Structure formats: structure tokens, C-alpha cells
Amino acid sequence: MKLRFDESVESFRAELLGWLAANRPSAEEMAADPSVSTGHAPAWARRWTRTMFDAGWLVPGWPPELGGRNATPTQTLVYLEELARARVPRTSNVQGLGIVAPSIIDYGTPEQIEQYAMAILHGEATACLGMSEPDAGSDLASLRTRAVRDGDHFVVDGQKVWTSGANYADFCFLFCRTDPDVPKHKGISILLVDMDTPGITVRPLPEIVHPDHPDLNEVFFDSVRVPADRLVGELGAGWAMANGSLAHERGMVWVSAVQGIEEALARLLDEAPATTATLPPTEQALANDRIVQVAIDATAARCLGYRAFAKLARGGTAPEQALMKLFSSEVRQRVAEVAAEVQGPDALVTGEVAFDGHQAIDEPQGTWLEQYFQSFANTISAGTSEIQRTIIAERVLGLPREPRPT
Amino acid sequence: MKLRFDESVESFRAELLGWLAANRPSAEEMAADPSVSTGHAPAWARRWTRTMFDAGWLVPGWPPELGGRNATPTQTLVYLEELARARVPRTSNVQGLGIVAPSIIDYGTPEQIEQYAMAILHGEATACLGMSEPDAGSDLASLRTRAVRDGDHFVVDGQKVWTSGANYADFCFLFCRTDPDVPKHKGISILLVDMDTPGITVRPLPEIVHPDHPDLNEVFFDSVRVPADRLVGELGAGWAMANGSLAHERGMVWVSAVQGIEEALARLLDEAPATTATLPPTEQALANDRIVQVAIDATAARCLGYRAFAKLARGGTAPEQALMKLFSSEVRQRVAEVAAEVQGPDALVTGEVAFDGHQAIDEPQGTWLEQYFQSFANTISAGTSEIQRTIIAERVLGLPREPRPT
Amino acid sequence: MDLELDTDQQELRDHARSFLADSCPPSLVRDLFEGRVIEGRVVEGRVVEGRGPADSGGLWSAMVELGWPALAAEVDHGGLGQGFVAEAVLASELGRVVAPGPYLATVTQFAPVLVAAGAAELLGRVSAGDLTGALALGAADASARADGDGWTLDGVKTHVLDGASAEEIAVVARLVGSRGHEGVGAFLVPRAAVAVEPLTVIDPTMPLATLRLDGVEVDGARVLLDPRDPASFDALEHVRRHATVAMALSGVATCRAIVEATVSYAKQRHQFGRPIGSFQAIKHRLADLYLAVERADALAWYAAVCLAEDDARLPVAAAMAKAALGDCQRLATRDGLQLHGGIGFTWEHDLHFLLKRATTTAFLLGGAEHHRAELARHLGLVA
Amino acid sequence: MDLELDTDQQELRDHARSFLADSCPPSLVRDLFEGRVIEGRVVEGRVVEGRGPADSGGLWSAMVELGWPALAAEVDHGGLGQGFVAEAVLASELGRVVAPGPYLATVTQFAPVLVAAGAAELLGRVSAGDLTGALALGAADASARADGDGWTLDGVKTHVLDGASAEEIAVVARLVGSRGHEGVGAFLVPRAAVAVEPLTVIDPTMPLATLRLDGVEVDGARVLLDPRDPASFDALEHVRRHATVAMALSGVATCRAIVEATVSYAKQRHQFGRPIGSFQAIKHRLADLYLAVERADALAWYAAVCLAEDDARLPVAAAMAKAALGDCQRLATRDGLQLHGGIGFTWEHDLHFLLKRATTTAFLLGGAEHHRAELARHLGLVA
Secondary structure (H helix, E strand, O other): OEOOOOHHHHHHHHHHHHHHHHHOOOHHHHHHOOOOOOOOOOHHHHHHHHHHHHHOOOOOOOOHHHOOOOOOHHHHHHHHHHHHHOOOOOOOOHHHHHHHHHHHHHHOOHHHHHHHHHHHHOOOOOEEEEOOEOOEOOOHHHOOOEEEEEOOEEEEEEEEOOOOOOOOOOEEEEEEEOOOOOOOOOOEEEEEEEOOOOOEEEEEOOEOOOOOOOOOEEEEEEEEEEEHHHEEOOOOEHHHHHHHHOOOOOOOOHHHHHHHHHHHHHHHHHHHHHHOOOOOHHHHHHHHHHHHHHHHHHHHHHHHHHHHHHHHHOOOOOOHHHHHHHHHHHHHHHHHHHHHHHHHHHHHEOOOOOOOOOOOOOOOOOOHHHHHHHOHHHHHOOOOHHHHHHHHHHHHOOOOOOOOOO | OEOOOOHHHHHHHHHHHHHHHHHOOOHHHHHHOOOOOOOOOOHHHHHHHHHHHHHOOOOOOOOHHHOOOOOOHHHHHHHHHHHHHOOOOOOOOHHHHHHHHHHHHHHOOHHHHHHHHHHHHOOOOOEEEEOOEOOEOOOHHHOOOEEEEEOOEEEEEEEEOOOOOOOOOOEEEEEEEOOOOOOOOOOEEEEEEEOOOOOEEEEEOOEOOOOOOOOOEEEEEEEEEEEHHHEEOOOOEHHHHHHHHOOOOOOOOHHHHHHHHHHHHHHHHHHHHHHHOOOOHHHHHHHHHHHHHHHHHHHHHHHHHHHHHHHHHOOOOOOHHHHHHHHHHHHHHHHHHHHHHHHHHHHHEOOOOOOOOOOOOOOOOOOHHHHHHHHHHHHHOOOOHHHHHHHHHHHHOOOOOOOOOO | OEOOOOHHHHHHHHHHHHHHHHHOOHHHHHHHHOOOOOEOOEEOOEEOOOOOOOOEOOHHHHHHHOOHHHHOOOHHHOOOOOHHHHHHHHHHHHHHOOOOOOHHHHHHHHHHHHHHHOOHHHHHHHHOOOOOEEEEOOHHHEEEEEEOOEEEEEEEEEEEEOOOOOOEEEEEEEEOOOOOOOOEEEEEEEHHHOEEEEOOEOOOOOOEEEEEEEEEEEOHHHEEEOOOOOHHHHHHHHHHHHHHHHHHHHHHHHHHHHHHHHHHHHHHOEEOOEEHHHOHHHHHHHHHHHHHHHHHHHHHHHHHHHHHOOOOOHHHHHHHHHHHHHHHHHHHHHHHHHHHHHHHHEOOOOHHHHHHHHHHHHHOOOOHHHHHHHHHHHOOOOO | OEOOOOHHHHHHHHHHHHHHHHHOOHHHHHHHHOOOOOEOOEEOOEEOOOOOOOOEOOHHHHHHHOOHHHHOOOHHHOOOOOHHHHHHHHHHHHHHOOOOOOHHHHHHHHHHHHHHHOOHHHHHHHHOOOOOEEEEOOHHHEEEEEEOOEEEEEEEEEEEEOOOOOOEEEEEEEEOOOOOOOOEEEEEEEHHHOEEEEOOEOOOOOOEEEEEEEEEEEOHHHEEEOOOOOHHHHHHHHHHHHHHHHHHHHHHHHHHHHHHHHHHHHHHOEEOOEEHHHOHHHHHHHHHHHHHHHHHHHHHHHHHHHHHOOOOOHHHHHHHHHHHHHHHHHHHHHHHHHHHHHHHHEOOOOHHHHHHHHHHHHHOOOOHHHHHHHHHHHOOOOO
């Protein structure tokens, strides 16, 4: 139990910071051509990905041929923290780099790795993740998009929804049902589908704030012909891969979430004295108290993250992932909520949102109230807060499962 | 929609207040020999019940021969409010007068009415309600206490728990299973069992505060022979009667709960300035704010009660009963919780509790922290808060029932 | 205390609800949210003539035709004399459907100042639908200087509802050099006399503006409440409470609509082979949400009756109602959006109109903390 | 930042847990709650000699034998030099089983003053288990007057943990006429020299007393922190934080025990034909409760490491830890008692020991609101 890391980690940190200072894109460069969707990689972002790859800083935990340097988990943690602190994004295509590329590397053929995964790692392509469907939001087992084998192709029909970045992505990591006759969680397979294949229609879904900058999409597949060699892994093994693909850099997904909380909190702490200056002392005390409560949450989030990480680094299991997802997304929400309420009627005034490029596009943006509304993306997607609570209750506390339909 | 009642109600109120002033037991008389259990009626309480009965003030909504005066629901509401305000209990045996006597009158034989119900109404007997069992807390359908017919008797074997006042009561309104071969909610019957019948053992259950003044009990029945003519209503009709018996003076059970909240709040508002005097202004503001929150709850509780009552008085159904049970018991809990927290370490100091006689024995007593702990009796008994929430969700909001075992 | 509507009031509610279902459908609200000009357009097959920029879809014209601005006003003021409960019913129904238009600002904020001033002629014009107004509260934000027979006003008024569209503004201002309960008055200022800066807001059905008064000269006849009259302060406090209670009623109705939408969605939406509303955790949250709405609703109507009957409990009741709206809006917004899942997060779904309106009503005229701080004084916890 | 115990610390924890399972069973706690005198009785088959009234069931004697009072202390002070994390492990394990005895007051409250004073000889006696002490904080409650070579103390100290049983009391007092950070010091006063009023408290394992100092004369050699030394204030703030962090750790462990008991009960207890822990609403509440405990626990250990490493973040971390304990205790008490149903409401069930202990730790040394108010200053929200 200690506050600081070993020398080996600190020297790793120093090397990274030196390299970043020399090679990072400037804030001006990023702001001039910001990413506007998680599938959108501006020219500077593509170059930056390649630069990181070549220097072994893209996925430090991987070997050099995959853009890494065989870093230890602790070094990777420090890497993620310092990148976030430097306000430079690793990628705008978070799902491509975080889930799709690793999954292809784990389960794909050499050709798929070369053509799709390496394209992501080289900054040449972006990917979207085709999981959710209208009737299967958090419930992958209910998905209906069908892929029927027809000679050396699959023919895909169906509809995806909430597909982040599909309006810009080059290809889709598509979950579809290849066998309708087996139990629900079986018969699901994964295809790599080029987004320019005929029959694909992408309909952006404007959101309740910033409707001019949609990131979510509906994606319609109408007799889309996908070469059979784009099947990832075994036929019908999609369910197992879905669970595997979410495990990449597991125990560290909280780092950017916590960083987002801390940046938002820092802004709130910075603004608050001026915001509350005209309030009578009693109301000021109440406003400050609400701010302090989220400040405690923010520190707790970081401490819980480190603790989950320490367990993982010692080879233990980390059931805290559900807890970190739940807690960090709700704390981010509360920071925005408290900030908006402390602003009072000023919070109702909106304006043009300036995407500043350094902030991940899926982070809440704009006014505090807009950030608050947008923060629900994080408490709803990738397993709602309700599902996380059930996971904690069942897997961490060992409470009996509810009877579930088979 | 109006703040005040009609003249006819106001003149009823004036008559009641005049009568109370002339006839009520004095605070000194009550404090000298306080009731120490909901089954315990001191001599003054027995006389007072008889006095109210004879004057038609015991259950005003009933006809004179049952201790009433055919009062309207609104008059009954005013009666309950004024009695509570006058700090004189209608009875310490709340379940006897509120549930047992009305149920016997509704479903019993003339002999049972004379011997049992009228004894309660005349202040000659107290009753306890034998419902809960160790494995059937909130779930009457699971009860196991068996009554087997043997000639002109039933033989009762089994165990009840959480039986309020059983350590003093004269008889028990006992729910037992008379037919083990039909579905769970059928086959339940009600017997009137004299508590001095051989084979009954009462074991008081001291509570987590005031353990020297137990009100809850375990009651063991070991081959207890109960004359067959003590069966209330039809054999196997206990489930239906249970639902009926809880409906007496329905829509008005909230009155004493709200009065209890208001008395506790008044004490808190009275004490608070002195309690918080030494705090720095910021902490004082936070303490006051917590008090204000429960003050809002208290006012809301009364408003919600009146609204539920208005619906009932117009012949509408009042699904708000579950809401009032839930809300008033939780608000009472919060008042004590906030009061204790505002006291700080002083709240940890306890002392002898003085039962002052005018407060219903099942109201939280003692220090704020003791009241807080004791308040859980009301969020747990008579349908836990969790059950009330489910009732609201299903019966008020119409959400689909969960699959339940038959 | 009877907090249920009587038969006449129920009829008014049912009529208003049915009228608004036809005349203020979500498509009208969407037009406003999407910035389409909708002055005087075809509603339900007939052309409705627009009555100015605030007459969205001719809704205000239709409301005037129904006599709504006159409903609560006293007969002496050209009204129908049905009192505040009728006004409360309308404010509530308008909140339920996120209705745009001048009702809230004109009838529940502006008219009460006229009542306090005994301005019968102006009230007659309001009742007839010939005059819209706004109320610029906050004595600290503007100063008044006596200037011969008239007055000169200076200052900046923020977050004035309908400030950019109302014809007349009731401006609250403070005598230069005065303090506390002294020196506070109200003046009638034509909108044209002030520099108006409309604000882009999260809910365009509740348009706000900043008003700059830069040496605005006000004729003596346009003094509504004389700042030299010590009674003006209390009169304005009463006006503020009137506006606050109406806002609470309207906001609670919006929250109730959120809950109804969410309950309805929870019954339809299936996940894991069951309607999500059959999951106990969802049930209990919806029960708590329902309770929060009932709590705020009961307090809002209690405050409404206190106002209608001019009861001394109004100051406490009004503050409680608005504080409870804050609690209820916080929960309704959070749970309403969360339990709708992705669908409620889209612009295409109508839920966000309700969420943004509820938030707006909760944040205007003092949030929960503001009113709780006020209650600490009313309840004797602080001097 | 590494917030997991290392191998040695884990071993200490496991050993302490197993020792306390044997030596501090619920029956021992019950003896105290039911007022039975339990000085020096048979534990696990052997007679343990009692070491005074605080030596419940010989538990303290056994802890002294194990060297617990010496564990964290520096080697120069007769200790084993394992530092605050070891002390934190013990405070936590003691909280988990509601252990009575002098550890919390003597080691986590009294000894830190001695450390600040450099009182090596006294610390040696504490390490050896030969001296128990208490800490009477609150400079405003007592005054100190220089009196030749010595001092005279006056005042009333409230809620002093172990105040009626400790041999020596470290009394914090303020120079007559001083203000703010000036003039605050600490004095070593034998319990026999003060008027002690033991309080009847909700948790007899955490005995509190009121101490009246009525012209108590203190020899110059018994000045622990000289009130004329400007460094004394900060030294005492550090002592207060040390005591606060230990209390937070101990209280969180009690809360965790409540959650474990409640989860375990929810698995066993059947209602409506199912374990109540299979109902989703219960699951989600227990998940939230678990989260509240994890939040408070992580902050308490963060504060512990800050203290162990003498890090500048200690003031913020300590206040956050204690505030989070308050939040977690509130929820654990409420949900723990509620979800146990009637059974947890009975005196016979052991749950109430945990509830009362958790409440006591949350209320002593400042509740959640107190520490949040302090944090508002630390975080720069107020001057």
C-alpha cells in the first residue's frame, strides 16, 4: 500500500512525457479540424495514430509489431493517465482501437489482421461496432440481424441501432445471427463488413443535445453481400467473442472516465466561487456542499480505480469493472447535474458547442446542462447502470440470479 | 378545493372538543399508570374506553349501539385529528379496536360479537393479531400454524411471531391453516383464542432499543384446544377476511401517523436553534437544510392524506393507502434520523425512557437515535416499505406483476 | 382541507386537456424546438390568424377565444372571477403538454402586479387577450430615480420570461440608496423602451431574455407600485409567490407527464423476454418517482388553495411547493431519461421536450436550495 | 498509487481476524451490551487476568500480549515500527467485530499526541501495554493559565472516548485570551485529577465520558504541546486527523460487516417462495450499499496511506474519508436494518451491535456535514 510507483514506472513515465512533448499534435492543430464522431478520424488524427504506432506508443502493452513495447500493466496505467492529462486523444475511434482491433487480432485470420486490424492501428481505417438492435438493447441474445450463407458470401439483412460512428466508419464489426435454430445465445457470429458495401443505409440519430453533431446511427442492412472470408473466428462463436472482446485492457477502462470526471470537477471548482458569489451565505453553503459531495465522489472514483487495478496487477479477478462503470458514469453525471443546478437559470442558456479536438468525442460537451443530458449516453450504453447493479449483486455479492427465460 | 371544512363539520368538532375537555383523563392520570404494551390497558384506559363508548365517541362512524354516532367520514377525520391533537389516546390496543373488533362485527356470530368485540369496545378486553410467522413475515399465504378439527374443538399447533401486545392481550385473533390440501391462500381460517388457554406460551421479544419494554412476542401453540364455535366466518375464508379487516377506517389510518410526524417535527424545530447554536454558520446552514427537507415532507404527508381522503369521501378508490403507509413511515424515520444527526455525539447518549401515557405505545419513544431505530417497526411491519412500493407500482401505476409462485 | 378539484374545476381541466390535445400536439412543440416559424398557421383544419410572434401555431389566439386569460381574473377586471384554482388548472394543463405562448408570463406573472396596483384598465386588456406582459423581478438588478413627475430606471434584468415578446414589462426596481424592505417598486415599461437580448435557451417554449434599462424614463402614470410606499415590498412578495406557485404547478404537471411516459414505456419495452416494467428494481424506482410527483403535486395544490383563499400559510406553502418541484424534477429527469434508454436520448423522441421544460420550470424563480433557505427563515430556524 | 495491502499487511489482517474471531465473539460484545462485568474472565479455556475495567473479557490483555499497542509505533518509542498501515489494519479489524477496549482511544488518539510531543518514555509505556490514555479535543472547551512553572486548566470536555477508564488524559486547552491558531496546547492530566461523569451511551463498547476540569493544576513537565509554541496548533490538527482516519477505518469495517450480514441474510431468507436476495429491487439496493462501502473504504485507506507517508494530501483525504463514512453509515444502518426485517429489530439478534457501533463512529470526531464544510475550505470554495 503506497502512494507512489516504483522507479521503473517513473522512468517509463518520463520517457513518455519526453516523447509526447516532441511528437504530439498541437492543441491548435486538433482544434482546427476536430473529430466530430467516433468513426471520424481527421487527417492529423490518422497521422498521430501512425506516429504512435511506429514509436511503440499506441498500445504499449502489445509487442512492437503491433504498435507497443511490451509494457507492464502498471506502465500501461501510467500511459493512459499521462495521455489523458496531456489532453491529447489516443484515438477518436475508441471502439476501433479498444475493441475491434484487439478482437480481430485475437480471433481473426492473418489476412483479416493485416487488412482490418492493422489498418486501424496504422490510422488508415476506423471501425464501428454493430451490436445493439431495436429489440435487443442490452440483450445481445435477442439479436435478429441475420446472415445467411449463399455460396462464398453471407447475405445480411437486418437493422442495428445506437451504432456509434457508423456515419463515418470504414467498416463494421457486425454481430449477426447465422443459425436461427439454436438457443438464443448460440448461433451468433461476427462479420467484418465494409461500410460502402451496397445495401447498407446509415441514418444518423440526432441526440437530445447537439443534434447537429450526431454520433449514434441506425444502420440498415438490405441483402448486403459479405464475402465469407470476412467471418471472424468460428461460426456461431460470437457470444464468446463478445465477452472476450470487452476484456481488452480490462481494469483500465476507468482511467479515461476518471480523468473526464476530474477535468469536469476542476472546471466546476474553478467556476464555482464566481457563480455563487451573488448568493446569500446560506445558499452558498448549500451549493458548496453539493460540489464537495461530487468532489468526494471524484476522489473515490480514482481510489477505487487504483484498487481494482492493484487487484488485477496481482493476478486477482477484478469484479470492480462493473462497479467502476457504474460509479464513474454516475459521478460524471452528478458533476454536470450539480454544476447546472448551482448555475441556476444561467444553466438554461445554450449556444454553439465548440468541439475542441482534445476531448474524446464521446465525452459530454457544451454547457453543464447539455453535458448532464449527454452524460446519459454513458449510463445507458455498454450495459445500463441497472445491468451493472445486477452484475454487482450477482457476481460480486453472490446473490441468487433471477429466473431468466432460456 | 378548499382549506376549511363545512359548518356541519365544524360544529361536530366543537361538540367533540367540549366533551373531551369535560371527560378526558388527565395527563397526570395517564402518566401515573402508562400503557407499556399494545395489549396492555391500564385501569384508566379501560374506564376511558367505556366512557367514550357510552357517549358515542369511541368509533363515531358506527351506530350508537356500537359506540358511535353515525358520523360522516369527514367528521371521523376531524375526530381522529382532534383526539391526536388533544394528546389523549383512543386506545392503547390499536389492533383490537382498529382491526379485531371490526372484523368480528363484520364476520362473527352474535355470540362472538357479544363476548369478544363488545368486550373490546367496553374496555373489558384487549386483543392481539396472530398473523406473522417465522417463515411468513409479509407473506400470509405461507403460514403454517395448523388448526385440526377434533370433535367440537380445533387443536392448534404452531408458532406466531411479531405478535404485538400478546404479552398482555386477553385473546388472539388467530390466523391458522385449517386445510393443508388446497392452494396456499386458501385453507386459512380465523379463530378467537383466549390467551389463557393451556398450551400457549408467550415469549416477549425485546427490541433493539428499550429492551426492558417489549411489545412484540413469539407465541407458541402446543396442542391448544379451541372450541369450534370460536371460528370466525366461514372455514377457509381467512384470506378474504384478512383483506377485509385491513380496510376498516381505511383512508384514515394516516391521521395518527401524520400527527406523530408533526409532533416529532415540532419538537425538532423547537430544539434545533439551541442544538445548532455552537456550530459554525456553514454547518448550521447544512443542518437547517436537512430539517427543512423533513418539514417539507411533513407538510406533504398531511396534504397527501387529505387528498387520499377527499378521493375516498367522493366514493373513489384510494390506492394512496399504500403510498401513505410508505411515505408516512419513512418520513417519521427521516425526522428522527435528521434530528439525531443534527445532535451529533449528543445523540449517542441514552437514558431511561419515560413512557408518558398520552403517546401511542407503538410510536417511537426516547432519544432521537432510539426513535430512529424504533421507527423501523413501522417501515417493516404491516407490509414492508418494499411491499408497499410493489403495490404502488402494480396497483397504481399498473406495471405488470412479476411471475409469482402459486 | 380538501385538495381535490370540485366538479366545475374537473370539467375545466378535462376541457382544457382535450383542447390542448388537439391544439398543442407534440408536432407544434417540435416546430418550436426546431426553429420553424409557426405564426398563424392551419390548426385542425381551420386557419387561425396569428397574434404576434408568441402566438405559436395560433395557440394563444385560440386560448384567448376560449377566454382563458379572463378565467381567473376578477369580474371588476374584465374577468370571469373563477379565482386562482382555475388559473392553476390551466397552468398545470399547459405544463403537461409543454405548451408555448404568453399564458405563464402574462397571466401568472404580469397580471398579478397589475392586480396589486389596482390597474383595472390594463387588466381588462389582459383578460381580453389584447395585452401580453412580462415580469422582471429582482429589485437589486435595477435602480429607480425620481425625475420630476416621472422616474428614470437603470439596470439589467436577466432571465425574463417572454421578455423579448411581451408588449409591456413590469419592471421591479429599487430607489437609489434604499435598503431592505424599503424603496422597492414596480414600473410599467413598454418592451420597445428597453434593449432586449433574446437568449438561446434549452427550452424554446419558455423564451428568456436579458433586458437592459439604460436611463429609461417612465411616466408617473406608469408607476405600478410606488417605491416610496412601504406596502409595495409585501405586495411584490405576494406577486412573486403567485408566479412561483403557478410555475410549480406547471412544472409538476410536466414531471407527471414524464412519469406517465416512462411508466408507459416500461410496460411496452421488452428486454430479457419481459417488459422492463415487470422488473422489481424498475418498479420500485417508478414507485419512488410517482411518490416524488405526488409529494410535489400535493404541495403545489396546497399552495394554490392558500393563494386562492389568501391564507397566511402562503409564504411557507409556496416555498415548499417550489422546493418540492426541484426535488421531483431532479428525479423525473434522471429516471425518466435513464429508464427510456437510448430511445429517449434521441432528438426524434418527444421525451426531451418534457425534460427540458421540467428543468426550466425548476430553475426559474428559485431552485430547491433557494426555497429551502427561505423556509429555514420561515420556520424559525434562523433569524 | 497502490491501495491494496501488501503480503505482510495481509498476513497481519488475517491473523488479527482469526484472533478476534476467537477472542471477541458476539457473546463478549453482548456481555457488554447487557451490562455484565467481564473483567478478567475465562477466554477460550484459559484464565486471562484482567487489566482494569476496560479489559473486557481479558481482550486487551491478550492484545497487549500480541504486541498490538507496539505494532505501529516507532522503534525509538518501544514500537515495532510497522507504521500507520498496520495500525489501520487493526483499527479496521476491531471495528469489524465491534471489539471493546482501549485500542482506539489509547493507540489512535492518545499516542499521536505523545508522538507530537516526542514523549518517548510515555510512548514506551503505551507500547508495552502499561498505560492507557484518552484524548480530550476541542480547544474552545478548556482554558489554560500559566501558573508559575505549571499550568491551571478549567473547562468541560464532552464525549471523551474512554474518558472514564483511561489512566491519563491528553487535554487540549487554549491560553486565556488567545484566538485562532495561536495559544492552543495539550496537557497530560491523570484521570484521577478530573471529575469524570460516565455517560450511558447507545454503544457501550465505545464508552464516552464528560470530564470537568475545575482548576486542575498541571506540572510543567506534563505539558505535551506548549500553547505558546505556534507549531502546537498544526501538531494538534495532525493528531486530530490521525484519530479521524483511524475512526473512519474502524467505522467502515463495521459498515462492511453490516453489508455482509445483510447479504448473507438476503440469501437465506425466503419470502414469496424465493430468497429475498433474488428480488431485483433488493439486489440493486445491496449493490448501492456495497458501492457506498467501497467508496468509503477506498477513501479511508487512501487517507491511511497519506498519513503513513506523511503526504500533503492528508487534510483533504482525512475529511473525505470521514464524510464518506457518514454517508455509508447512514445507508448501511437504514438498509441493513430494513432488509433484515423483524429479526434484525430484536435485541437477541447481533445486528444491532453493528448498527450502534457504526453510528457511534460516524457521529464522533465530526459527522459528514462537518467534514464537508471543512472540505469546502480545503477545496478553495470558501476563503
